[in-house]
Amino acid sequence: xxxxxxxxxxxxxxxxxxxxxxxxxxxxxxxxxxxxxxxxxxxxxxxxxxxxxxxxxxxxxxxxxxxxxxxxxxxxxxxxxxxxxxxxxxxxxxxxxxxxxxxxxxxxxxxxxxxxxxxxxxxxxxxxxxxxxxxxxxxxxxxxxxxxxxxxxxxxxxxxxxxxxxxxxxxxxx
Amino acid sequence: xxxxxxxxxxxxxxxxxxxxxxxxxxxxxxxxxxxxxxxxxxxxxxxxxxxxxxxxxxxxxxxxxxxxxxxxxxxxxxxxxxxxxxxxxxxxxxxxxxxxxxxxxxxxxxxxxxxxxxxxxxxxxxxxxxxxxxxxxxxxxxxxxxxxxxxxxxxxxxxxxxxxxxxxxxxxxxxxxxxxxxxxxxxxxxxxxxxxxxxxxxxxxxxxxxxxxxxxxxxxxxxxxxxxxxxxxxxxxxxxxxxxxxxxxxxxxxxxxxxxxxxxxxxxxxxxxxxxxxxxxxxxxxxxxxxxxxxxxxxxxxxxxxxxxxxxxxxxxxxxxxxxxxxxxxxxxxxxxxxxxxxxxxxxxxxxxxxxxxxxxxxxxxxxxxxxxxxxxxxxxxxxxxxxxxxxxxxxxxxxxxxxxxxxxxxxxxxxxxxx
Numbered sequence: 077x078x079x080x081x082x083x084x085x086x087x088x089x090x091x092x093x094x095x096x097x098x099x100x101x102x103x104x105x106x107x108x109x110x111x112x113x114x115x116x117x118x119x120x121x122x123x124x125x126x127x128x129x130x131x132x133x134x135x136x137x138x139x140x141x142x143x144x145x146x147x148x149x150x151x152x153x154x155x156x157x158x159x160x161x162x163x164x165x166x167x168x169x170x171x172x173x174x175x176x177x178x179x180x181x182x183x184x185x186x187x188x189x190x191x192x193x194x195x196x197x198x199x200x201x202x203x204x205x206x207x208x209x210x211x212x213x214x215x216x217x218x219x220x221x222x223x224x225x226x227x228x229x230x231x232x233x234x235x236x237x238x239x240x241x242x243x244x245x246x247x248x249x250x
Numbered sequence: 251x252x253x254x255x256x257x258x259x260x261x262x263x264x265x266x267x268x269x270x271x272x273x274x275x276x277x278x279x280x281x282x283x284x285x286x287x288x289x290x291x292x293x294x295x296x297x298x299x300x301x302x303x304x305x306x307x308x309x310x311x312x313x314x315x316x317x318x319x320x321x322x323x324x325x326x327x328x329x330x331x332x333x334x335x336x337x338x339x340x341x342x343x344x345x346x347x348x349x350x351x352x353x354x355x356x357x358x359x360x361x362x363x364x365x366x367x368x369x370x371x372x373x374x375x376x377x378x379x380x381x382x383x384x385x386x387x388x389x390x391x392x393x394x395x396x397x398x399x400x401x402x403x404x405x406x407x408x409x410x411x412x413x414x415x416x417x418x419x420x421x422x423x424x425x426x427x428x429x430x431x432x433x434x435x436x437x438x439x440x441x442x443x444x445x446x447x448x449x450x451x452x453x454x455x456x457x458x459x460x461x462x463x464x465x466x467x468x469x470x471x472x473x474x475x476x477x478x479x480x481x482x483x484x485x486x487x488x489x490x491x492x493x494x495x496x497x498x499x500x501x502x503x504x505x506x507x508x509x510x511x512x513x514x515x516x517x518x519x520x521x522x523x524x525x526x527x528x529x530x531x532x533x534x535x536x537x538x539x540x541x542x543x544x545x546x547x548x549x550x551x552x553x554x555x556x557x558x559x560x561x562x563x564x565x566x567x568x569x570x571x572x573x574x575x576x577x578x579x580x581x582x583x584x585x586x587x588x589x590x591x592x593x594x595x596x597x598x599x600x601x602x603x604x605x606x607x608x609x610x611x612x613x614x615x616x617x618x619x620x621x622x623x624x625x626x627x628x629x630x631x632x633x634x635x636x637x638x639x640x641x642x643x644x645x646x647x648x649x650x651x652x653x654x655x656x657x658x659x660x661x662x663x664x665x666x667x668x669x670x
Contacts, residue, residue: 092436092527096634101614104287105317105324118641138437141470142634143614144288144372146388167441167472168372172388219274221402231394235300239397 083194083207084132084158087123088186089116093135095142095169099151112151129156132197134189136162140169149173159197161185161204161215174222177230183215199223252502254408255475256443259383259499263366264403271407271442271508280365281309281342282395285351287316287616288370290335291328292389293396304339305399311343311360312336313351316616318609349582349608352376352464352550356456357584359489363478363499368395372467373550373631375444379456379463380486381478381499383443386467406443406472407508408501413450415516420666422560423458424552424629424649426450427465428521432531434511439471442508445501446476450515456485457556464551465631468528477501520664522627523647526635534652534664544626545570545657546638547650548579548606549613552629555585555594557650562589562597564654564668570602571660579606601658612638620645627656 097118103111116123133139133152139162140148149172152160159179163186173180179199189195193208202217218226228234251268253261261269263277284293289312297303304310314332317325336344345354352373355361363381368374370392377384387395395401413426430438444466451459459476466474476482478496486493522537524530547553547561558580570576578598580586586608589595599605612618613630619639620626626638626645633645646662655665 094634096636100636101616102619102636102639104616105328118635138470141436142372142632144370144374144386144388146288146390149388164437167470168386168388170441171391175388175390175394221274231390232296232299235394235397239300239302 083196084130085128086132086134086189086191086193086195087120087127088189088191089119089133089135091136092138092141093119095140095145095148095166098140098148099145104145104147108147108150108154111147112154115151115155124155127155127157130158131156132195133157133160134162134185135160136186137164139165140173141166144168146172146176149176149178153178159199161197174226175231177226179218179226181215181218183213185213188213252505254443254501254505254507255381255445255477255499256383256406256408256473257505259364259366260403260405262364263383269405271405273405275403275405276400277366277403279309279368279395279399279401281311281360281367282392283311283313283351283355283367283369283374284392285312285316285371286314286318286328286332288389288392289332291331293393294331294335296390296393297397300397302397304396307339308342309399310339310341310396311355312341313348313354314346315350315609316614318347319607347608349584350550350610352460353554353581353585356380356460356485357489357582359486359491362486362491362493363482363496364494368392368401373464375466375471375474376460376464376550378466378473378475379459380482381476381496383473385473408443408445409439409471409509410445410447410507410511412448412510412512413446413515414448414512415514416450416453417515417518420651420669421518421520422649422651423454423461425518425521426515427462427468428523428528428531428647429518431465431468431523431528432521434469436468436527436529437470439466439469441470441472444469444471444474445507446474451476452479455556456481457554460554461551465528468632520649520652520666522652522662523633525644525646526633528632528647534648534662537662540646540662541625541660542574542627542656542662543624544620545574545576545653546612546626546628546630547653548577548611548628549630550581551631552650553579553581555588557629558585558589558594558598560650561654562594564651564658564665565601566597568601568658570657573660574657576601576603576657577606577612578603579611580608583608627653627662629653
């Protein structure tokens, strides 16, 4: 994971941000850009308009609980969120985010990071540096095979590489 | 080495003698279930990008249930994409408007003990009721499965939840799950395998077991397993499949579990979860006087034939309070046909129920919606803010018994006072 040199701005949320808040059902039939513009509006109406590429989301417990709709993670990625740090994640959301190449890290960051703080995260080492407060916290790093998938940009680009490799070796996958 | 049922299922799928919780394995998928929302419209472009087709079309079942019936140009387009995908691939099954995927999949004989199954929907743990390892994934992960037939898994711990004794009249699987959500919280399952056991579970029919396994999603478990037995085998045979040897898919007596909870089914009372979380569950009588405007019986977890019969037991010879709309969306066409045949449907209609399509409908807010600001009690699985449309709506959750009793009284009601 490459550092954003001056860090991303933190947007901080509480517990149990569910998939209906991240990707509201009534906008699910619309393209991701429309859906993303309503991401988190129930808890922060200004989020979608103010978040910038490289910014980070910090949350409490059970981030992304609920539905399997991966638009919950896709909306965050679409808005440019670079990483989500939470005390815990909904199981399907966690996998969805990684599969879309959006790093997610389980850690107790919520107490050490305030709204607007500049934060730099090294997902491979599990080091989270709050540059605004001068505080560093650690988390369990992601396992290498998941980091490799995220480096490739997610599961699809990762598989694209694999299939290309197999084809190069005269594999049978058509 | 002793293994739990979850470990045996994952060991078989990953081609290993045994597995240990926490190790990461690659599993071969026996069946992939997709629906119209997360299915073709999302995965087809991804497969095209990868330049591959389905790894094995005979291991893929497609069920249209989210945008059913289509109501506008967008949803008609989704229906077209879905039907086109079915026409282009020789699938193991395509069910269009036949009901909700989690109910239709086993009803048509696609599930049996020992299988390893992924579903493109969060309520996929429902398949665990059959002694299959079934869990939900998002569309990208599903595209990976459809392209390769494989998925990675961190071998789950097993959280055993034992229910001793038998239910009192008017108390059902939904009450059990709301109670567990209230007691253990929506993270109680910790993304692991929840295993329901004990006398009370063995006494349940398959659809009640499915309600339990289904709401393992709300409990935060990856899947919700139930030991397959003669009840399972009989259901699978009736659905036209061969259940195989169910005795193979049992936990070893000395297998390690990470948590073991014991509850007494006989002591359980009807539960109601207050807005906006299933974890806000408490006995139905603890919520004070809560007038309701809508009573809703629907969804995979709350409108199977078993559920419709519960509602009918309350509604027979009674009518819905004039201030309440009772909406009923039978979970599958087969279950609706069964309800028509045995008189259940007529009881519901005579009481004042409005019938909705056999689809997910209002549970997800995709199809139809509550009005702004209404208070509703529903038999669906989750009551997150905005779940049934407007964020101003207050959704309470209860069993079909409780929803029907509340519809008659016009306020949240413990159904036992109406069951004599």
